[in-house]
Amino acid sequence: MSNLHAGMLVAIIALVTLLLRALPFIVFNGKRKTPAFITYLSNVLPYAIMGMLVVYCLRGTEIIMPPHGIPELIACIVVVGLHLWKRNTLLSIAIGTAVYMMLIQLVFI
Amino acid sequence: MIDRYKETGKKKPYLIFALTDETYSLVCSGDVPERVDQKKYFFFVSLFNQCYWIAGSVLGALIGSLLNFNTAGIDFSMTALFLVVFVEQWKSTSNHLSALAGIGISGICLLIFGSDRFLIPAMILITVFLTLARRRLEMQHADKTLVSETEGESK
Numbered sequence: 001m002s003n004l005h006a007g008m009l010v011a012i013i014a015l016v017t018l019l020l021r022a023l024p025f026i027v028f029n030g031k032r033k034t035p036a037f038i039t040y041l042s043n044v045l046p047y048a049i050m051g052m053l054v055v056y057c058l059r060g061t062e063i064i065m066p067p068h069g070i071p072e073l074i075a076c077i078v079v080v081g082l083h084l085w086k087r088n089t090l091l092s093i094a095i096g097t098a099v100y101m102m103l104i105q106l107v108f109i
Numbered sequence: 110m111i112d113r114y115k116e117t118g119k120k121k122p123y124l125i126f127a128l129t130d131e132t133y134s135l136v137c138s139g140d141v142p143e144r145v146d147q148k149k150y151f152f153f154v155s156l157f158n159q160c161y162w163i164a165g166s167v168l169g170a171l172i173g174s175l176l177n178f179n180t181a182g183i184d185f186s187m188t189a190l191f192l193v194v195f196v197e198q199w200k201s202t203s204n205h206l207s208a209l210a211g212i213g214i215s216g217i218c219l220l221i222f223g224s225d226r227f228l229i230p231a232m233i234l235i236t237v238f239l240t241l242a243r244r245r246l247e248m249q250h251a252d253k254t255l256v257s258e259t260e261g262e263s264k
Contacts (some may be wrong), residue, residue, distance in 0.1 A: 022125050041239060042110060043248055044207040046137045048235045050195045053130065057188035059224040075185060079192045089193050096164075096189040097247025098252050101182035 067108035075100035110137070117224070120152050127155035129162075135192045206246060210238050 028034045058076075061069040079096035086092070113136070114124055128136075141150045151166050199208055216229040239246070 018126060021128055022122075023218055024111055025114065025121070025125050034111055037243075039112060040243055040247060041236070042112065044239050045235075047198050047202070047205075047207035048214075048239065050134065050191060050198055050209030051208050051213075052215040052231055052235065053134075053191040054188065054217060055212060055215035055231075056228060058180055059219055059227070071182075072185075072188075076188070076192060079189045080196055083193050083196045089190075092193050093186055093189040095131075096192070097183060097186040100185040100189075101180075104182045105179050 071100060071103035071108050074103060113137075117148050117151065120148060124151055124155055127159050129158065131190065132158045134191065149193060204246065206242060211235060211243075214238060 028038060058069075059083055061072045065068045075096050078099045079092050082094040082095055085087070110128070110133070114121055117124055135154050135158070136151055141147050195208065199205060214234045215227065215231040218227040218234065221227070222230055
């Protein structure tokens with residue numbers, strides 16, 4: 001792949017991403033009142049989307065073969081537990097990630 | 110997000126540009142402190158996120174090959190971020206139907222369509238589900254607003 005080819009690919013990806021991101025804001029601009037259905041979705045969708053993103057992050061977890069997703073499970077429990085306890089975002093992420101890294105590098109090799 | 114970003118004026122094009130997954134999760138979960146201007150909060154969350162992103166990418170490119178410890182598993186930090194936001198959102202509401210639907214529907218779609226193709230069916234089914242559950246969810250929402258309004262009056 002030449003530099004030009006790569007550059008053009010990046011440009012197209014950037015343009016499409018930007019257009020998709022701006023589309024809802026262009027369609028429902030400030031002049032009209034946002035339809036009640038859209039407002040409803042914007043109220044309830046974040047909860048579902050965050051659940052979906054968690055599933056998305058864990059999509060590659062190996063359940064059937066060893067280690068059967070045990071490192072992921074333990075690390076997730078640590079993150080949720082620590083966060084319920086201390087409620088400190090950075091702490092939960094840092095300790096959770098460290099635990100996961102230790103588990104897959106040292107325990108479940 | 111549309112209503113949240115409605116009054117942002119000149120900052121709006123940039124806010125839309127910078128609305129990544131991470132920015133989105135912070136903007137929709139972040140309880141903006143009362144003394145902080147909401148528009149500024151959105152703007153700086155977006156800006157700092159972009160700066161961290163660029164700085165991280167540059168740093169990674171420059172010194173990534175020099176790191177001599179094993180970084181395997183460091184990508185779990187993204188999972189951890191989304192989990193933390195999920196927990197925060199879970200605690201912010203008494204109705205967990207939407208959150209459970211997000212996990213459940215995505216999980217089922219993952220099993221059916223496989224890890225490379227489940228995202229779009231999952232998004233469609235979540236939207237369909239929430240559309241069908243609208244009456245139920247909105248009634249609960251209305252009850253909650255009523256409660257918080259009466260609480261506000263009694264203060």
